[in-house]
Amino acid sequence: MKKNNSKTTNKVSIRALVKDTISSQDQKTVTVLSSLLSIEKKIQYIPDEAIEEIAEYCNVSINDVWSVASFYTNFRFTPPGEKILDICWGPTCHLLGSQKIIKSAIDQLGISEEGETTDKKFTVRYNTCLGACAQGPCVSINHKVIGFITPDKIKKLLLDLSNN
Numbered sequence: 001m002k003k004n005n006s007k008t009t010n011k012v013s014i015r016a017l018v019k020d021t022i023s024s025q026d027q028k029t030v031t032v033l034s035s036l037l038s039i040e041k042k043i044q045y046i047p048d049e050a051i052e053e054i055a056e057y058c059n060v061s062i063n064d065v066w067s068v069a070s071f072y073t074n075f076r077f078t079p080p081g082e083k084i085l086d087i088c089w090g091p092t093c094h095l096l097g098s099q100k101i102i103k104s105a106i107d108q109l110g111i112s113e114e115g116e117t118t119d120k121k122f123t124v125r126y127n128t129c130l131g132a133c134a135q136g137p138c139v140s141i142n143h144k145v146i147g148f149i150t151p152d153k154i155k156k157l158l159l160d161l162s163n164n
């Protein structure tokens with residue numbers, strides 16, 4: 001019973017947060033896409049409540065919002081892990097050994113591909129360019145780029161972060 005109450009409270013607070021985020025966008029024209037981007041920026045994913053609230057705010061159908069949201073692969077629909085590890089596998093980083101970085105990272109985290117760890121501490125994503133090719137191979141942790149990474153360095157970094 002207590003669990004249901006906290007779930008309801010959480011849903012209410014997510015809905016309130018989403019509503020506030022949509023209505024407080026500071027550009028002149030508020031669109032479905034601008035609303036999705038604002039919510040993704042604010043809470044790092046698009047919950048169901050956001051789809052409903054955007055549809056109401058923009059006076060379009062839920063299907064209209066889904067068609068925009070699902071078109072862009074960068075939107076995620078479940079909460080991310082506590083820390084987001086982006087591993088660049090773009091052309092430059094690929095040539096500089098990103099496949100070894102990926103293997104080292106996912107081995108260390110006990111997963112087999114990008115996604116969340118079972119303890120939800122990490123989300124691993126593959127990125128096509130982190131914009132720091134001169135420092136490749138690169139990763140980023142919560143958008144902070146770390147260049148010249150090696151398989152051993154990423155292992156140590158993830159171990160340190162896991163213990164914090």
Ligand code: FES
Pocket residue numbers: 088089090091092093094128129130131132133134136137138
């Ligand atoms: S290709 Fe990796 S940072 Fe550009």
